[in-house]
Amino acid sequence: MEGKKAAAGKSTVIMTPNATSFSTGSGLFGSYAPLITNKRVGIVTNQSGLLGDSSHVVDFLLSEKMDVVKIFAPEHGFRGTADAGETIIDGKDITTGLPIVSIYGDNKKPTPAQLEGVDVMLFDLQDVGARFFTYISTLHYVMEACAENNIQVVVLDRPNPNGGIVDGPVLEPEFSSFVGMHPIPVLHGMTIGEYAQMINGEGWLKNGIQCDIKIIACSMYTRDMPYSISVKPSPNLPNDMAINLYASLCFFEGTNVSVGRGTDKQFQIFGSPYLPNVDFCFVPQPNVGAKDPLYNGRPCFGEDLSGIPKIERLELKWLIKAYNETQDKTKFFNSYFTKLAGTKKLREQIESGMTAAEIRASWETGLIEFREMRRKYLIYPE
Incomplete structure (x- = not known):
């Protein structure tokens, strides 16, 4: 019935x-x-x-x-x-x-x-x-x-x-x-x-x-x-953690920071050659879903998020930190960032030094509607 x-x-x-x-x-x-x-x-x-x-x-x-x-x-x-x-x-x-x-x-x-x-x-x-x-x-x-x-x-x-x-x-x-x-x-x-x-x-x-x-x-x-999900919904979302972090880390696709394409931790790590030389480093190599990954063969310094607890909101802290620590801020964003953000405001807010909390507060009216x-x-x- x-x-x-x-x-x-x-x-x-x-x-x-x-x-x-x-x-x-x-x-x-x-x-x-x-x-x-x-x-x-x-x-x-x-x-x-x-x-x-x-x-x-x-x-x-x-x-x-x-x-x-x-x-x-x-x-x-x-x-x-x-x-x-x-x-x-x-x-x-x-x-x-x-x-x-x-x-x-x-x-x-x-x-x-x-x-x-x-x-x-x-x-x-x-x-x-x-x-x-x-x-x-x-x-x-x-x-x-x-x-x-x-x-x-x-x-x-x-x-x-x-x-x-x-x-x-x-x-x-x-x-x-x-x-x-x-x-x-x-x-x-x-x-x-x-x-x-x-x-x-x-x-x-x-x-x-x-x-x-x-x-x-x-x-x-x-x-x-x-x-x-028992199978990858797309080649670079290999597991539950990547799917959970995807919305937060995908903003990096509009910057000069890699989200781990060309590794086995896609959308669970981020880094670039232009971030501080820290303990965590990865080197992208061609693989399924990334035939020519960003920074192919080059060391990228950043963070490994694959072991953190599940997040329950969109997080901006990693994006803001990477922007603040990159070698040349004028080369951080590319034109794709605005398409991903769906607005010019997010880039302007980050560049002006607004905190994650201040940026989140600006979303509230739109989210209520x-x-x-x-x-x-x-x-x-x-």
């Missing part, structure tokens, strides 16, 4: 009230099978599209005789091995023989030709709850393209591994990009299904168009449940 509740826009949340254990949306086949049976199915997914028994959702759907016709691959590709920002090309999955359509190559929004032959689109990607993690931007473009082509989208929901943390500066619309499309804080505290409802409900799609979405909610899930907007779209209790 399925329970349904209406949500904003053309969104319907499908619950599974008779479930007795936790499951992601993809594991609740009985709840979405009626939506895809006897239809030609497209699916946006990658290596993170796993069921509880670690089988892949594509393999499972084929075993259930569903007519899966195309796989749509986001940033990092279907198998999740490409570098950040690396162009993904179309191809064929060697395991299933299905065509793979890149939506992180020549176009980030599926074209009508790419959607041809698709009756319904499944969306199953593991997000990490950070604005600049591009899967929510992919979600936006998939919803927009499907709305324009009268294709229903079925979102197979997954928990946010950063739970309900809402923090950071809210993006200002003039700084919108693929690493931040919407006026939300850096940490949004929503699942991918809840975020889909927000995209619809706030009219963020082109011309305010509405996408017909069905969200298969996780069963027996509460937002404060610990949630560990966002939490009020967000509340309308939540599926799971706070």
Whole structure:
């Protein structure tokens, strides 16, 4: 028996009230099978599209005789091995023989030709709850393209591994990009299904168009449940600690500081040749997800955060410390920093010598307004 509740826009949340254990949306086949049976199915997914028994959702759907016709691959590709920002090309999955359509190559929004032959689109990607993690931007473009082509989208929901943390500066619309499309804080505290409802409900799609979405909610899930991801959601987020620190350390991608790409502690360490020569040092080398890492082969001095307790907010202290200690402050920031921050203010605040507490205080009004907007779209209790 399925329970349904209406949500904003053309969104319907499908619950599974008779479930007795936790499951992601993809594991609740009985709840979405009626939506895809006897239809030609497209699916946006990658290596993170796993069921509880670690089988892949594509393999499972084929075993259930569903007519899966195309796989749509986001940033990092279907198998999740490409570098950040690396162009993904179309191809064929060697395991299933299905065509793979890149939506992180020549176009980030599926074209009508790419959607041809698709009756319904499944969306199953593991997000990490950070604005600049591009899967929510992919979600936006998939919803927009499907709305324009009268294709229903079925979102197979997954928990946010950063739970309900809402923090950071809210993006200002003039700084919108693929690493931040919407006026939300850096940490949004929503699942991918809840975020889909927000995209619809706030009219963020082109011309305010509405996408017909069905969200298969996780069963027996509460937002404060610990949630560990069994596979890397992207090549440089290897474990729970990296995912927890990602939102705080990703700001370094807009500076001359390395976040450990080219090591086995990506987003758990930071350093550069221009920081003080301290005991902790790492030397980046090419590896999966970083074919030519920043400071390849050069010693980088900084900090190892891999053993610290889990953080419950966005931390600025490491960014501010690195700025204060770098050899030449005029070379610390690059143009990418403003895209990541979603505002010019954060760089200006750091350069002016504001403390982390003072900067955080400047976010409060925006965060209050966002939490009020967000509340309308939540599926799971706070």
